[in-house]
Amino acid sequence: MILHKLTTSPFRDLNMQHCLQRLGESDGVLLTQDAVYALIHQDIREKLNALSGKVFLLEEDADARGIEANGNVEIIDYEGFVELTFKFNKVVSW
Amino acid sequence: MILHKLTTSPFRDLNMQHCLQRLGESDGVLLTQDAVYALIHQDIREKLNALSGKVFLLEEDADARGIEANGNVEIIDYEGFVELTFKFNKVVSW
Amino acid sequence: MSSFSLLVTSAPFSEQNAYSAYRFALAAVQAKHTVNGIFFYQSGTLNGSSLQLTPSNEFDLYAAWKTLASDHKVPLMVCVSAASKRGITTAEDAHDSDNPHYSLTAPFESVGLGELAVLMKNSDRLVQF
Amino acid sequence: MSSFSLLVTSAPFSEQNAYSAYRFALAAVQAKHTVNGIFFYQSGTLNGSSLQLTPSNEFDLYAAWKTLASDHKVPLMVCVSAASKRGITTAEDAHDSDNPHYSLTAPFESVGLGELAVLMKNSDRLVQF
Amino acid sequence: MSESANTLAIINQSAPYGNSNGQESLDMAMAMSNFAQDVSLFFIEDGVLQLLSKQAPENIDARAYHKTFPALEFYDIENIYVCRHSLESRGIKVSELCIDITLIELHELPTLLACQQHVMSF
């Protein structure tokens, strides 16, 4: 029950791939900052779509960058981000 | 005649791949700092070996990290780094 | 309600992380959670510099941290060893090094890593930015 | 002999880039080349902080920059706009902002980006770190 | 091709907002142009994301510096090159960008850099 917080673009570094390789069954993924560009990265987007219900998008960061939610991504704001940390047992920042 | 200076690990980000995709015929590649780990990255090492005579390794950074030259990489120290900038017309830092 | 500690390891302005931490902390206190403290480590210690002059057309994160601290009694703790090597120094550092100048002032506090251990012990969640 | 300008955009200690720039500059002057100037931009401006207290078991890059400047007459130029928002401020900034403290002192100079244009015009090579 | 005096290429490869590279690169470009450098801009990889019209950085209290791009022509910065491959891999159409640009292929970057005196990268 880990929430994996991502902040960097998957076009630039391999953080997201390293995280997804080590995802536990009941873990979740939160896309923040430049990690919201995952939704326009074809390979990564497919991997995220396969994690239905476990992928969250920080609205403020997505709106800032002009990125729209697609697939089964759940949109949350900072208030939702705070609450999300309690739906999981801990947060790992990549 | 561009010298491409790389500083980050190809296991961590995609800088080196982005650079190699855009390499001109008479360009060179200089591995510094964490970019010296390119020599233990199987895919990247093969690409660099194909660039015989155009790949340079900064000795101080490689020695610090315990990485040994292999293939056709030319080892240079900081003095050689300075001279290398004149064998090429300009330096691009990735 | 629940309690948080935040660990901020990134410089202000140059990266978005410190700003994101601020927004998270603000959302947490607005939702009536407790933020036991915000601990600044590595380049995060640069958030504590009182010498930052933010241009008028940019968000003043330093002022925002101070307002957060005063409005919601959130301690702002700066790791002394990570800070001093980066030029984030206290009046005491200045005295000891015979430099008339320093950069860290209240409400930011200079503390050791032991304070982070105390924060974590008393917090339901640790979130790193 | 030939001439260089160096552009340093990375913070000291947190990343190796600034140290690498120093080593390059030293090697260049030892080979009798001219380093017209070292220009500090973005987080690189943090190299100019006179408040940095380097632990005795670590390399003191700030002292090394100063020695390079005095031994080889290499100008150390810090971009004023990038610096001041990061808390790298001069006596003049301090006066203007009613803060008694500042962090940028000689041999580091606070300059505008125009100085970089002049450096580049007169240099055979620009190398960024 | 040979180098022309006082020419500067600035390569932009960072996404906006996550770090300050984009904004400080634009500051650099405008200043260098003011000081008589002939500036060309290259947007490659995540750098192309800076040029999207539909951005709203006020959501994260960041400066909407992308609104300055259309003013670059008044700074005599007219050579703006964008990597076609980088746009396509991100599913971005040229019509989504906030300025007129010149598309380039991967292999054109070294060719175009050849005629520049100096190069910076952000």
Add this chain to the structure above:
Amino acid sequence: MSESANTLAIINQSAPYGNSNGQESLDMAMAMSNFAQDVSLFFIEDGVLQLLSKQAPENIDARAYHKTFPALEFYDIENIYVCRHSLESRGIKVSELCIDITLIELHELPTLLACQQHVMSF
């Protein structure tokens, strides 16, 4: 598995020297252990490179902090986990590392983190 009180996992994923993450992570680990936290260390991806015996950072005036790893047992830090996949993809043998470690598979990381109260990453 449930969390144990005052347990801390520190994930190391950065190569040494290129940035200060490795050194400051080790400082953090030793301090937290001194202040009664039960610390476990995880080395994954480029983090495994910190553990190589054959390093000579004096060539770049960096601190040889890898020489401190063998002393961790005196700080009661005994759970040191290294990702087997990360070693193999870098062609590194366990015999090249400067301390005794426990090898873990990719999927074991979330399982082992499950029993920790807090997690940091450098």
